[in-house]
Amino acid sequence: MLRNLCLLSLPCILVLSGCQTPINVHELEKRNQSLQQQLAIKKNKIQALETERQQLQKALNESNRVRKIIGKEKSSRFNESTLLRSQVRRFLQEQIDVYKSFLVNNNLLDYxxxxxxxxxxxxxxxxxxxxxxxxxxxxxxxxxxxxxxxxxxxxxxxxxxxxxxxxxxxxxxxxxxxxxxxxxxxxxxxxxxxxxxxxxxxxxxxxxxxxxxxxxxxxxxxxxxxxxxxxxxxxxxxxxxxxxxxxxxxxxxxxx
Structure with missing residues (x-):
């Protein structure tokens, strides 16, 4: 009798196994589609970030270019200003020296x-x-x-x-x-x-x-x-x- 019961249960197990296999494949397909959608979203974000990075790099390059130009202009103006101040100071000092010598040589200072x-x-x-x-x-x-x-x-x-x-x-x-x-x-x-x-x-x-x-x-x-x-x-x-x-x-x- 035990043998007969085993023989009767074997078809049931086969039937259940056959029913579960299509369910697992369907879930895997759904998960695969979900992952592909997430991957597509990530790729879009990466592409957007790369585009933004390129734009920022262009802006940085332009900023560096402008900064170098401004630096050259400031350096040029500073050199011109320094030279002019030096010439003015030298001229004034020469005039002061002449003035002092004139006062001393002509006894116009207090003694x-x-x-x-x-x-x-x-x-x-x-x-x-x-x-x-x-x-x-x-x-x-x-x-x-x-x-x-x-x-x-x-x-x-x-x-x-x-x-x-x-x-x-x-x-x-x-x-x-x-x-x-x-x-x-x-x-x-x-x-x-x-x-x-x-x-x-x-x-x-x-x-x-x-x-x-x-x-x-x-x-x-x-x-x-x-x-x-x-x-x-x-x-x-x-x-x-x-x-x-x-x-x-x-x-x-x-x-x-």
Whole structure:
């Protein structure tokens, strides 16, 4: 009997298997169509993105081209402007130098210092001179120095300012090389502003070969000592108070 049941169930299994096979194929076809549709959509998106990328690349290339042109134009204008400014500054500086020379050579500037006359003595030592008699009478600017030199030398001009009973160096000129003798006038490389009451100093690293007399002035000195900007000194520590030296030495400028 068991054998008969097995024989009867075999056709049923075959029938069921035959019915399920077409269903699986149909589902696969539907899935395949769905995937193809999704793939087509993705391809369209990719194509759209590629088109957009190409457009952006063209815009970027055009932007770079325009930027290079603008850069060249700006560079050209900058070079022209720089050259023009340089020429104008040089022209103005030449005119200023001529103007300064004219004022100095024709004694049209204000002068502060000892009388520029030929004197009998000079000091061959390295000195730091401080003129306590001829203070700056009014605020203004200094443009140069003048002195009666007995021998060639080197010098630096200083400006002292009175602060708490001290003389403080607030400015110094470049080193001036004096190659001739007699009355020499020379301009500073740059002008310097001064205030009323400022005191003038002159440093000679080799020899103070400026002519002087005794008894009519109050120029004191330090031996072999250079006071640099920011340093200070008390007037009482300067030497030569009893000598009352008067030097043929002073500065030119435009004072108010």
């Amino acid at each position: 502060v210092g000892g009388e520029l006359v030929k004197r009998k003595q000079y000091d061959g030592r390295s000195l730091m001179l401080v003129d306590l008699k001829n203070e700056i009478p009014r605020a203004g600017v200094l443009t140069g120095v003048a002195a009666w030199f007995v021998k060639p030398t080197q010098m630096t001009v200083k400006v002292f300012r009175k602060i708490d009973n001290k003389l403080v160096v607030v400015w110094e000129s470049h080193q001036l090389n004096i190659s001739k003798t007699g009355l020499i006038k020379t301009r500073f490389h740059v002008t310097v502003g001064v205030e009323k009451g400022d005191v003038l100093g002159y440093y000679f690293p080799q020899a103070a070969t400026v002519a002087f007399d005794k008894g009519t002035g109050d120029t004191r000195y330090l031996q072999h000592r250079n006071l640099r900007p920011g340093s200070s000194i008390s007037p009482s520590s300067l030497e030569g108070e009893d000598q009352q030296r008067a030097y043929s030495l002073g500065v030119y400028g435009l004072l108010q």
